[in-house]
Amino acid sequence: MSSKNYQLDRSMIYELFLSLFRLKNDKIIQLEDLELEKEIKLDKEIANWAAESLAKIPQSRREMITKYFNEESYFGLCLISEIPTLELESIEDYFQHLKEKEPADFLKRFTQSGYGPAPSEKLDLLKVKNLIANEKKAAKFVNQKLNFSSAQKWNLLQFYFEPEAMKNEFIELLEWYYKNIFSSDLDWIKDKLENINDNYQENLNRYGTKYLENILSKLIDDPLAGEQNYIAFSYFYETRILNSTLDNGESFYLIGFRFPEIFAADEEGLLGSLEIFKALADETRLNIISLLAQKTMYGSELAEKLNLSNATISHHVSKLLMNNIIQAQKEDNKLYFKLNKNKFEAAVLKAVNNLI
DSSP: OTTSSEEEOOOTHHHHHHHHHHHHHHHHHHTSHHHHHSOOOOOHHHHHHHHHHHHTSOHHHHHHHHHHHOTTTOTGGGGGGGGGGTOOSSHHHHHHHHHHSOHHHHHHHHHHTTBOOOTTSOOOHHHHHHHHTOHHHHHHHHHHHBOOOHHHHHHHHHHHHSHHHHHHHHHHHHHHHIIIIIGGGHHHHHHHHHHHHHHHHHHHHHHTHHHHHHHHTTTSSSTTOSSOEEEEEESTTTTOEEEEEOTTSOEEEEEETTHHHHHSSOOSHHHHHHHHHHHHSOHHHHHHHHHHHHOOEEHHHHHHHHTOOHHHHHHHHHHHHHTTSSEEEEETTEEEEEOOHHHHHHHHHHHHHHHO
16 A cells, blocks of 8 residues: 555544534434435434434533534534544543643634635634634634634634633543443444445455545545545445545545445436436525636635535535536645536536436
8 A cells, every 4th residue: 555645544533523423413414315316225323323322411411512513613523634643542542632732723623614715814823822812803703704604603702712611621522422422332333434444445455546536536636636645434424525634735535434335326327317407406506506607716715605604515515516517626725616617518418318
């Protein structure tokens, strides 16, 4: 593998975060168009685990999970992108790492999930520390510069007002969850993750880098172009895919274990054509196409133009990407989206021909 520009990461720390995300959003995920469009049933073991685990969690803890793992802001998931470079041995080691991290670093990562300025307006640690020191500037920045709902802006603003309390609350939530919920299922989760990684490792050994490129090309053009790319497969993320740029400019991709199975199938024929029509049968997605027909734009720019949250734009953009209606490319550590008019026209015509 030394000759390839990717590195597989099998860390259980991802599953700690993604299981929390799944607990908060399992009902949303189960009601996704996936089940209707592709007639695919989501993993019953995960659904049962989520229901049983939620029943064990007090309401006060559920509210904290909602605060940090809401699908609209996904603050907690923003820490995932640093995991590939930490080389930690255990979840306990990771907790110690978090305790040594300064609150401003948490806030920088949380804020980035809603921050969408021009590439020249970089959000760095110094800027975050200056905002922490000035509540009025922090309030103005959060309200004017971030693509979040009012509720999520309020949560983030409270973090800026009390960063140390936020850090302690977040770490305490992770430790409580690990001790009382996650650790009791640790062996089961490890077995699932090992089997998933072994299966994909076998495919990588057999088909090489091209196999990964085929999976990731659903998300971004030329996905393994960088000097180094970190790849992690996840059990709890199931049908989704996450892309992030690390602080050093390298790329990180987290792939739900069923993502390749679901989105590699049904591209040809009637079902694939119906999916294109369904992807187009939405006003927001049509507005995105219209904007991209004028120029290439990045996600936060689309969110600002359409007055929507980053998470909402991400949802709609994913549907367009999966159906090859738009394309993505990375520049200046940002993911830009573009409409190839000729390919778009060809895809729609093909869908019409398949239908009739």
